[in-house]
Each structure stands twice: as structure tokens, then as C-alpha cells.
Amino acid sequence: FTGLEGGMGTLPGAIADACRAAGAEIRLDAPVRSLRRTPTGWAVTVGPDAGTAEETTADAVLLAVPAGPAARLLADHAPAAARELEGVDxxxxxxxxxxxxxxxxxxxxxxxxxxxxxxxxxxxxxxxxxxxxxxxxxxxxxxxxxxxxxxxxxxxxxxxxxxxxxxxxxxxxxxxxxxxxxxxxxxxxxxxxxxxxQYAPGHTDRIDRVRRALADLPGLRACGAAHDGVGIPACVATARAAAEDLLRTVPAHPTD
The missing domain is CATH 3.90.660.20 (Protoporphyrinogen oxidase, mitochondrial; domain 2)
Known part of the structure; x- marks a missing residue:
């Protein structure tokens, strides 16, 4: 059987290393508590509890989280999408x-x-x-x-x-x-x-409705195993498509 040396558990670490090498910052033990729209993008409240939470700003947010947390974060901004994601068992x-x-x-x-x-x-x-x-x-x-x-x-x-x-x-x-x-x-x-x-009958239609509900929100998209499949190829393809769609909604920053 084909697999990764050391097991599939080595894949997230390798991806994290590649992201850091490209200049990304990865914050662990930092659950997202809420999202807030701003004139230029989104404010993300992050922290294990309200007393220590802090707010950071972003041009765009990609919710690569399970359906339940995604529904909670989307409830105030895309209630139709949130209701659909709440229905994923x-x-x-x-x-x-x-x-x-x-x-x-x-x-x-x-x-x-x-x-x-x-x-x-x-x-x-x-x-x-x-x-x-x-x-x-x-x-x-x-x-x-x-x-x-x-x-x-x-x-x-x-x-x-x-x-x-x-x-x-x-x-x-x-x-x-x-x-x-x-x-x-x-x-x-x-x-x-x-x-x-769990992908019940009608699941693909449900996810289509989620995407349509998010289409009018610049700088905010969602992806993950609850969308198009739990396998790694499906998750990668869904994330890539969501990221590309997300970037199309964000104005390019001027360069020097």
C-alpha cells in the first residue's frame, strides 16, 4: 500500500513547516471566538476565554473548520449558510x-x-x-x-x-x-x-446552498471535510477552490 513515510500524521507537520518557510504565522491553542466585519475586511477574536481573547484584523478569512464551529461563526453574517451547516451530522x-x-x-x-x-x-x-x-x-x-x-x-x-x-x-x-x-x-x-x-442524501445540494449564501460576502469563505469529502484529496481540492475563490473577492494591495 502507498503511504507517507512515518504515517499520514506527518503530513500536517510538513505543511506547517512549508507555510512557515513561506512567511506564514501559525498560532496554536487559539480558538476563534467570533468574526466581525470591518470597512477593510474582518476582525477575528481569538483566545481560549473571553478574559484573554484578543482581536486581530485580516483582509480575508477562510473557515477551514468542522461544520458546527463554522455555523457558529457564520450565524451573524450568513445565517442561511449557518443553518445548512448546522444540519450536517x-x-x-x-x-x-x-x-x-x-x-x-x-x-x-x-x-x-x-x-x-x-x-x-x-x-x-x-x-x-x-x-x-x-x-x-x-x-x-x-x-x-x-x-x-x-x-x-x-x-x-x-x-x-x-x-x-x-x-x-x-x-x-x-x-x-x-x-x-x-x-x-x-x-x-x-x-x-x-x-x-455524514453525507446524507441531498448533501451536495446543501453545500451548494452554503456556497451561494457566502458568495455575497467578500473576504469570507468556508471549506473542510464537511463539504466535499473526508479524504485528503477531497479536502485539498475543496480548500484550494475555496482559497482561489476567496482571493478573487479581495482587492489587490498596491505594490511598490
Whole structure:
């Protein structure tokens, strides 16, 4: 399988490094609390709480955030777009990653993983045998990495379980599915709350209405996984199109 050396988690860091090298400033732990129109663009209130928030100005704002936060920020400026985005439902998920001693595996795990249909009634919905799927993840001669995912739309209970119960439940399902009996030497649980937008029938029409509602607001556009797809190619394409459209609405600054 094709992938990035070190995993897809390396991609955001590489993009951030490229942006900084091009002169961009990236501010972390700086949630946007509100937007305000100004004669020349937008004022953005940023900060973890009202007492420490500060306002910064911008010629243009691209909301590359989930549908819920985007709806909140757009409510006063594009209420029709906000209502549409509020209607996008989401599912949460958790990834359970474990490291096993290769010497504890009774036999090689088959293939690169498997999916679990909801009708099976299992905790996990999929498992990836990472060390068998990606060459870089299989280089350690002593450890074997695999992961399982939990969390389905309309069933938030699994994601709310504590880490220890998630690990135990995932291992029990793996034992039933592929006969895995090895005990992990390490494990980590990563949760993505509301991380998977749900594309109900009529979703493309909904997003078309969002874009039309924003078309009359110079210097403000929105993009993200809730728009045209959760995959990286879809997110990149949506962001590129939104940024290009945004720039067309902003007057060019005079140059020396």
C-alpha cells in the first residue's frame, strides 16, 4: 500500500513547516471566538476565554473548520449558510493502537486488516495490521503494530468508554476474528470527536446552498471535510477552490 513515510500524521507537520518557510504565522491553542466585519475586511477574536481573547484584523478569512464551529461563526453574517451547516451530522471515532511482540504471535496475521459490518454487533468496526500494510511500520524486528477503530454514526457509547475498556474490547474482538492472543506491550487510544461528517442524501445540494449564501460576502469563505469529502484529496481540492475563490473577492494591495 502507498503511504507517507512515518504515517499520514506527518503530513500536517510538513505543511506547517512549508507555510512557515513561506512567511506564514501559525498560532496554536487559539480558538476563534467570533468574526466581525470591518470597512477593510474582518476582525477575528481569538483566545481560549473571553478574559484573554484578543482581536486581530485580516483582509480575508477562510473557515477551514468542522461544520458546527463554522455555523457558529457564520450565524451573524450568513445565517442561511449557518443553518445548512448546522444540519450536517457527524460521527465520532476512536483508534486503538497496540504494539505486540512478534515472538508472541502464533502465526502471521493474514492480509492487511479487515472491516466489520454493523450487523455483527462487535465493538470494533475495522482493524489495520499496520506492520503488514506499510513497509516503514514493519521495520522493527521485535514489535508488530496494529490498530482497531470503534465508533459508528448514532452510537457514541463506544467512544465514551475509558481507554482500558477499549483496549480490552478491541483485543477480544481480534481474538474472535483472527485468533490473536498476544498481550500488548504498549497501547494508545486516540479519539476524534465529531471527526466524520455524514453525507446524507441531498448533501451536495446543501453545500451548494452554503456556497451561494457566502458568495455575497467578500473576504469570507468556508471549506473542510464537511463539504466535499473526508479524504485528503477531497479536502485539498475543496480548500484550494475555496482559497482561489476567496482571493478573487479581495482587492489587490498596491505594490511598490
Amino acid at each position: 457527524h460521527a465520532s471515532m476512536a483508534l486503538i493502537t497496540v504494539a505486540l511482540r512478534r515472538s508472541d504471535l502464533d502465526r502471521p496475521l493474514p492480509g492487511s486488516g479487515f472491516l466489520v459490518p454493523a450487523v455483527d454487533g462487535r465493538l470494533i468496526k475495522a482493524s489495520t495490521f499496520s506492520s503488514g500494510k506499510w513497509e516503514w511500520a514493519g521495520r522493527d524486528p521485535e514489535l508488530y503494530l496494529l490498530r482497531a477503530s470503534v465508533g459508528r454514526h448514532g452510537d457514541p457509547g463506544a467512544v465514551a468508554m475509558d481507554d482500558a475498556d477499549l483496549v480490552r474490547g478491541a483485543l477480544a474482538d481480534l481474538r474472535e476474528a483472527v485468533g490473536l492472543t498476544a498481550v500488548p506491550v504498549a497501547s494508545v487510544v486516540t479519539r476524534w470527536i465529531d471527526g466524520l461528517p
